[in-house]
Amino acid sequence: MGSMNLKEWVKTLTFYELLLGMKATLSHLLKYKPITLQYPHEKKQLPSNYRGMLALLRYDDGTEKCVGCDLCEAACPSRVIRVVSAEVPEEPAKRYSKEYYMDMTRCLFCGLCVKACPVDALGMTQEYEWAVYDKRQLHLNKQQLLAIGDRNFPVREKRLEFQHPNVAYFNVGFKEIPQKDVE
Amino acid sequence: MHPFLEPIVAKFPEAVITAEQDPVRGDLWLQVKADCWRVLAKFLHDDSRLALDHITDICSADYPDDQDRFEVIYQLLSLSHGTRLRIKARVSEEESEIETISDIWRGANFLEREVYDLMGIRFIGHPDLRRILMPDDYEEGHPLRKDFPAEGRGWRSRFDFLPKLDEPVGEWSEAEVPDDQRHQFMADDRPGDKKRTTEMLLNMGPQHPSTHGVLRVVLELDGERVSKAMPDLGYLHRGVEKLAEGLTYMQVLPHTDRLDYVCAMTNNYAYVRAVEKLIGMTVPERAEYVRTIIAEVQRIVGHLFWLGTQALDIGAMTVFFWTFREREVLLDLFEKLCGARLTLNYYRIGGVDADLTPEIISTLREFFKTFPDHIREYDTLLQKNRIWLARTKGVAVISGEDAINFGLTGPVLRGSGVAYDIRKLEPYGVYDRVEWEVPLGKDGDTYDRYWVRMEEMWQSVRIIEQCLDQLPEGPILAVDAQVIPPPKPEVMRDMQSLIHHFIIFTQGFKPPKGETYCGTEVPKGELGFFLISDGSSRPYRLKIRSPSFIHMGAFDYMARGYLISDICTIFGTYDIVMGECDR
Numbered sequence: 001m002g003s004m005n006l007k008e009w010v011k012t013l014t015f016y017e018l019l020l021g022m023k024a025t026l027s028h029l030l031k032y033k034p035i036t037l038q039y040p041h042e043k044k045q046l047p048s049n050y051r052g053m054l055a056l057l058r059y060d061d062g063t064e065k066c067v068g069c070d071l072c073e074a075a076c077p078s079r080v081i082r083v084v085s086a087e088v089p090e091e092p093a094k095r096y097s098k099e100y101y102m103d104m105t106r107c108l109f110c111g112l113c114v115k116a117c118p119v120d121a122l123g124m125t126q127e128y129e130w131a132v133y134d135k136r137q138l139h140l141n142k143q144q145l146l147a148i149g150d151r152n153f154p155v156r157e158k159r160l161e162f163q164h165p166n167v168a169y170f171n172v173g174f175k176e177i178p179q180k181d182v183e
Numbered sequence: 184m185h186p187f188l189e190p191i192v193a194k195f196p197e198a199v200i201t202a203e204q205d206p207v208r209g210d211l212w213l214q215v216k217a218d219c220w221r222v223l224a225k226f227l228h229d230d231s232r233l234a235l236d237h238i239t240d241i242c243s244a245d246y247p248d249d250q251d252r253f254e255v256i257y258q259l260l261s262l263s264h265g266t267r268l269r270i271k272a273r274v275s276e277e278e279s280e281i282e283t284i285s286d287i288w289r290g291a292n293f294l295e296r297e298v299y300d301l302m303g304i305r306f307i308g309h310p311d312l313r314r315i316l317m318p319d320d321y322e323e324g325h326p327l328r329k330d331f332p333a334e335g336r337g338w339r340s341r342f343d344f345l346p347k348l349d350e351p352v353g354e355w356s357e358a359e360v361p362d363d364q365r366h367q368f369m370a371d372d373r374p375g376d377k378k379r380t381t382e383m384l385l386n387m388g389p390q391h392p393s394t395h396g397v398l399r400v401v402l403e404l405d406g407e408r409v410s411k412a413m414p415d416l417g418y419l420h421r422g423v424e425k426l427a428e429g430l431t432y433m434q435v436l437p438h439t440d441r442l443d444y445v446c447a448m449t450n451n452y453a454y455v456r457a458v459e460k461l462i463g464m465t466v467p468e469r470a471e472y473v474r475t476i477i478a479e480v481q482r483i484v485g486h487l488f489w490l491g492t493q494a495l496d497i498g499a500m501t502v503f504f505w506t507f508r509e510r511e512v513l514l515d516l517f518e519k520l521c522g523a524r525l526t527l528n529y530y531r532i533g534g535v536d537a538d539l540t541p542e543i544i545s546t547l548r549e550f551f552k553t554f555p556d557h558i559r560e561y562d563t564l565l566q567k568n569r570i571w572l573a574r575t576k577g578v579a580v581i582s583g584e585d586a587i588n589f590g591l592t593g594p595v596l597r598g599s600g601v602a603y604d605i606r607k608l609e610p611y612g613v614y615d616r617v618e619w620e621v622p623l624g625k626d627g628d629t630y631d632r633y634w635v636r637m638e639e640m641w642q643s644v645r646i647i648e649q650c651l652d653q654l655p656e657g658p659i660l661a662v663d664a665q666v667i668p669p670p671k672p673e674v675m676r677d678m679q680s681l682i683h684h685f686i687i688f689t690q691g692f693k694p695p696k697g698e699t700y701c702g703t704e705v706p707k708g709e710l711g712f713f714l715i716s717d718g719s720s721r722p723y724r725l726k727i728r729s730p731s732f733i734h735m736g737a738f739d740y741m742a743r744g745y746l747i748s749d750i751c752t753i754f755g756t757y758d759i760v761m762g763e764c765d766r
Contacts, residue, residue: 012569017567017568017569018568018569018570020563020567021563021564021568024560024563024564025501025564035508035511046518047518047519047522049519049521049522049537050518050522050523051521051522051523071685071688071689074688074689075433075434075688076434077430077434077435077437077438108437108438108440108441108526108528109523109526110436110437110440110526110528111522111528112433112434112437115668115671116668116684116688118674118675118681118684118685119675120671124522160675
């Protein structure tokens with residue numbers, strides 16, 4: 001039995017390693033620095049690419065972006081979306097979504113629908129407080145989705161045909177086709 | 184013919200129908216006759232030229248139009264040669280029987296039960312052939328057969344056994360069992376015998392805080408010692424494999440997040456790697472670096488979660504709060520990167536979704552400055568703590584040979600001193616371009632597995648720091664108009680991009696006919712995806728080899744002889760997540 005063993009024995013009898021652990025926890029008590037948020041009173045700053053509640057968007061003149069192409073419905077892995085598209089009454093070559101439903105009880109928030117939309121008519125907001133007492137309240141229609149978009153995206157894009165000269169020739173339904181810049 | 188296959192064909196010329204190497208993907212596979220399978224399996228396991236000692240997976244596929252309808256597919260691995268071999272055997276619908284191999288590879292026990300449960304193939308000589316994922320009394324057939332409907336039967340209210348949402352709660356009619364008829368779970372006190380001799384059954388779970396989800400274990404107890412442990416899985420079975428057969432390859436990706444929800448990034452990685460191997464796609468260099476960095480960050484997150492919960496199971500509560508403090512920083516980083524914290528859906532087929540911004544890189548570097556101090560802090564609480572040592576040293580010991588035989592992977596295998604890490608054996612990402620080591624345990628007890636995981640965190644830090652230094656510039660997504668959707672700004676400006684965009688999102692891409700297995704090292708072990716493509720845009724069969732499920736196969740072996748309180752330790756040491764185990 002060497003002196004090393006005596007030291008070990010003293011450490012064992014005095015609960016040395018437990019005391020070290022206690023010291024670590026107590027030092028945290030003294031240097032108390034809260035890292036938790038008092039949630040309903042304090043809220044986190046969410047990043048701009050946060051994948052929260054889905055919303056339908058509008059152009060800056062108030063018209064809906066959605067052209068009723070059904071791509072979001074096809075892309076959705078859990079069949080959240082149902083689109084009923086129709087022709088715009090006065091402009092037969094132009095389509096829009098007559099009805100648009102989202103069953104948010106099944107949504108995975110994967111963002112594939114946003115990726116799929118060719119006209120960026122869908123957006124993911126930073127809303128996450130969507131707990132409800134009745135699940136049926138999560139079955140959203142077009143008006144509700146547009147309202148979510150209106151309150152989350154105050155800055156709206158210009159109509160597609162005014163964004164870039166190239167885009168207009170896809171949609172012959174536009175009445176005034178802006179001319180391409182000829183150099 | 185590949186030299187590895189020659190001894191098999193020479194020894195069993197009539198049993199082997201075809202022996203080939205996949206020219207594109209390099210997988211070795213054999214088609215064998217089902218009635219010769221057992222003899223062949225013994226040879227594969229015992230012969231030193233093959234030494235296929237590790238059972239990776241057993242999968243089944245259903246081809247209703249073929250003469251022999253079912254195919255049983257075995258994935259074997261030789262740890263000494265580092266070679267994988269796939270063996271396929273056909274069985275007909277009338278017989279649908281094949282001999283068991285659960286006594287050659289004990290890990291096959293659970294895997295064969297799964298095949299029986301989901302495909303209805305019986306294994307002759309299996310010791311305990313019962314359903315495993317579906318309920319015991321499930322009478323509606325075998326879900327993975329192609330004639331089983333992929334759709335559910337509709338809205339919740341149509342199931343008559345579920346309580347209706349809009350109906351008042353009915354009165355409970357059945358009276359409780361009278362006391363005298365109640366079965367007493369008590370040993371008989373025999374006169375003159377102080378020791379209790381009968382055994383007691385204890386039902387642990389499915390709602391038990393230490394089972395990490397909904398896992399039920401029936402324990403046969405002799406006093407406080409466990410004499411047999413019977414895991415009852417399937418409480419979280421969602422049928423992801425069946426679900427995937429109705430989704431395009433791109434749509435399966437968000438569903439893989441939900442397998443091991445603690446480490447969603449690595450699940451994504453495992454899946455996209457399997458698909459990329461199937462279609463033979465190469466990924467840009469920067470994307471490979473980003474993938475490796477993020478996968479290692481996820482490994483740290485996973486191990487922090489494991490450390491906190493394992494310590495909590497054993498009784499050390501402080502560690503849990505401290506590890507979650509660090510985990511929070513990394514989850515915030517994920518949130519900045521891809522907009523979600525837990526179900527991330529970040530990896531894409533052919534690259535990643537978003538690039539690492541300088542802000543994220545600086546946050547990571549900042550984190551690694553303080554992280555070593557935090558690990559030392561956990562060590563002061565645990566490493567020498569006599570309670571921790573008493574609860575982990577010599578608990579749930581498994582030798583290296585047994586661990587291989589049970590098909591264990593990941594830190595559970597490496598804790599027993601077996602140097603099997605897919606990142607070293609079949610390097611992917613940029614793991615072969617950075618320096619790191621595989622930490623190995625010696626005794627195969629809970630303490631060694633704890634040590635291995637702590638060391639892996641250090642190694643992950645090493646890998647990430649080197650990757651950040653080497654990080655090249657470049658694109659983060661491959662360009663392949665047939666497979667990857669074109670970038671968004673091009674979609675509305677270029678007719679061809681718009682057409683590809685529509686085709687990819689409506690129909691999905693169509694990989695060539697073929698099949699492949701691809702395993703990835705995730706924090707829990709080897710997560711493998713086995714894909715069969717019939718040339719259509721949806722997987723014909725997708726099999727998930729989940730490490731938690733296979734680790735549960737060794738649970739009975741590892742729990743025998745230990746105390747009830749050690750059961751929680753064993754759950755913790757597997758780092759089990761039921762979302763992945765039950766799929």
